[in-house]
Amino acid sequence: MSSFAPSSPPPAVSVLNRLPATPSNPTRVMPSNVTNTPSTPAQASQAGTSSATPAAAATPGRERQGSFGGSSRVKHLKPFNTANIKILLLENVNQTAVNALKEQGYQVETHAKALSEEVLVEKIKDVHCIGIRSKTKITKKVLDAAEKLGVIGCFCIGTNQVDLEHASSKGVAVFNSPFSNSRSVAELVIAEIVLLSRQLGDRNNEMHQGNWQKVSSNCYEIRGKTLGIVGYGHIGSQLSVMAEAMGMRVYFHDVAPLMPLGTAKQVSTLDELLSVSDFVTLHVPETEETKNMIGEHELNLMKQGSFLINASRGTVVQIPALAKALRSGHLGGAAVDVFPKEPAANGKFFESELVGCPNTLLTPHIGGSTEEAQSMIGVEVSTALIKFINNGTSVGAVNFPEVDLRAIRDEENSIRLCYTHMNVPGVLGRITNILADHNVDKQFSDSKGKIAYLMADISDVTPEQIQDLYQRISETPTNIVTRILY
Numbered sequence: 024m025s026s027f028a029p030s031s032p033p034p035a036v037s038v039l040n041r042l043p044a045t046p047s048n049p050t051r052v053m054p055s056n057v058t059n060t061p062s063t064p065a066q067a068s069q070a071g072t073s074s075a076t077p078a079a080a081a082t083p084g085r086e087r088q089g090s091f092g093g094s095s096r097v098k099h100l101k102p103f104n105t106a107n108i109k110i111l112l113l114e115n116v117n118q119t120a121v122n123a124l125k126e127q128g129y130q131v132e133t134h135a136k137a138l139s140e141e142v143l144v145e146k147i148k149d150v151h152c153i154g155i156r157s158k159t160k161i162t163k164k165v166l167d168a169a170e171k172l173g174v175i176g177c178f179c180i181g182t183n184q185v186d187l188e189h190a191s192s193k194g195v196a197v198f199n200s201p202f203s204n205s206r207s208v209a210e211l212v213i214a215e216i217v218l219l220s221r222q223l224g225d226r227n228n229e230m231h232q233g234n235w236q237k238v239s240s241n242c243y244e245i246r247g248k249t250l251g252i253v254g255y256g257h258i259g260s261q262l263s264v265m266a267e268a269m270g271m272r273v274y275f276h277d278v279a280p281l282m283p284l285g286t287a288k289q290v291s292t293l294d295e296l297l298s299v300s301d302f303v304t305l306h307v308p309e310t311e312e313t314k315n316m317i318g319e320h321e322l323n324l325m326k327q328g329s330f331l332i333n334a335s336r337g338t339v340v341q342i343p344a345l346a347k348a349l350r351s352g353h354l355g356g357a358a359v360d361v362f363p364k365e366p367a368a369n370g371k372f373f374e375s376e377l378v379g380c381p382n383t384l385l386t387p388h389i390g391g392s393t394e395e396a397q398s399m400i401g402v403e404v405s406t407a408l409i410k411f412i413n414n415g416t417s418v419g420a421v422n423f424p425e426v427d428l429r430a431i432r433d434e435e436n437s438i439r440l441c442y443t444h445m446n447v448p449g450v451l452g453r454i455t456n457i458l459a460d461h462n463v464d465k466q467f468s469d470s471k472g473k474i475a476y477l478m479a480d481i482s483d484v485t486p487e488q489i490q491d492l493y494q495r496i497s498e499t500p501t502n503i504v505t506r507i508l509y
């Protein structure tokens with residue numbers, strides 16, 4: 024048990040819920056590598072703004088600084104002395120994230136590589152928050168070894184590497200960054216439209232083999248050509264604007280009726296889009312409906328000599344059918360960035376029926392792989408982690424009910440309850456009873472699968488009452504994690 028946890032928390036309670044030192048809980052001990060003297064400007068600023076007692080922390084009128092809330096009238100909630108929060112960042116998580124987390128005064132440990140399950144099981148024991156990319160596996164065993172873990176940041180798009188269900192059953196929220204690389208993908212697709220239209224892949228290969236082939240037949244400008252976008256979300260809509268700026272006509276198909284950007288037009292069926300487009304580009308998610316979405320029938324509907332681009336998910340296109348359409352000359356070319364089976368590591372592991380097809384650009388799932396996207400991912404995920412740790416906000420979590428409340432004002436002597444609990448009947452009634460003598464200013468609750476999350480701001484609470492509320496709520500039989508922020 025943490026030395027600065029409440030005197031006897033129930034075993035299921037995360038250490039993120041620890042209380043500040045109060046008369047009834049006076050023995051907070053700092054970890055050996057943390058002193059009471061702030062060592063960085065950020066810690067110094069926090070030491071000046073957060074106090075050992077909730078009453079002092081809520082002193083009205085004090086100027087507060089911090090990344091969230093903006094104005095000094097917004098109360099910066101502190102569940103703990105942030106210098107005690109341990110963050111473990113693996114796999115060279117971007118420096119933007121390291122800086123943002125350090126600025127909060129957290130202890131941040133970084134590693135360039137992923138850690139094996141065996142090492143991680145030891146390492147994660149006293150960690151409150153772990154940041155990973157795609158190689159680290161957060162398995163059930165790792166989660167069970169994590170005594171204090173409250174939140175996981177996946178500094179990437181996917182979250183398959185985390186046992187999401189087990190994480191949520193333990194009240195551990197998982198955040199990722201699904202849209203930080205939209206621009207990078209859209210730019211790659213614009214490049215591919217030009218490259219395909221000029222057969223640049225083939226010319227480049229020939230030149231590298233010393234073969235000079237000056238060709239103009241079947242090479243085109245893209246100006247005035249029709250781009251058909253399948254899936255008009257973050258990437259599709261960004262692409263729409265860029266393609267129009269290049270002089271293209273844009274049509275799109277999406278299951279949702281969407282406001283077209285610029286002069287783009289939505290068409291009602293995929294078949295219609297395929298039959299009018301010179302270039303078809305896919306930007307749909309991987310779902311049951313999009314699996315094998317483009318096969319022989321759809322390719323046959325595409326214009327003779329037209330081009331297909333897939334930078335969405337490998338399962339969306341049937342590769343044998345595409346290879347056939349390319350080799351027969353029905354399609355003028357294709358650019359493929361994603362494949363049904365992708366090698367797990369870099370090396371000479373790639374095999375596909377598309378290898379050697381004419382005017383076919385093959386790239387190793389690099390659509391979103393740019394320095395800018397990595398930097399944006401660092402900012403987005405670290406922001407979500409800080410908001411969850413400091414404010415309880417779970418908006419954007421992939422495995423957790425998404426809940427947020429507007430800020431508490433600094434002059435309010437309020438506390439915030441963050442209660443992750445089992446999603447079963449009667450819970451809210453029980454909590455309402457516990458809070459019956461208090462003024463609940465605002466509350467919001469939502470559920471996802473087997474768990475639910477309640478955030479409630481409660482005014483005029485004394486330090487002794489905080490301890491009492493914490494004790495009673497964390498001891499409810501449906502408790503997964505109780506945190507009180509003040």
Ligand SMILES: NC(=O)c1ccc[n+]([C@@H]2O[C@H](COP(=O)([O-])OP(=O)(O)OC[C@H]3O[C@@H](n4cnc5c(N)ncnc54)[C@H](O)[C@@H]3O)[C@@H](O)[C@H]2O)c1
Nearest residue numbers: 254255256257258277278306307308309312334335390391
């Ligand atoms: N190649 C890469 O490196 C890379 C990088 C980022 C994203 N992606 C992939 O790109 C795809 C799109 O990403 P996004 O961020 O634009 O997603 P998004 O969720 O913002 O947009 C997807 C759009 O597709 C639409 N859609 C869903 N099912 C559809 C269907 N059956 N038919 C037509 N439209 C449908 C949705 O309504 C939505 O508008 C995803 O598969 C994502 O995984 C790839």
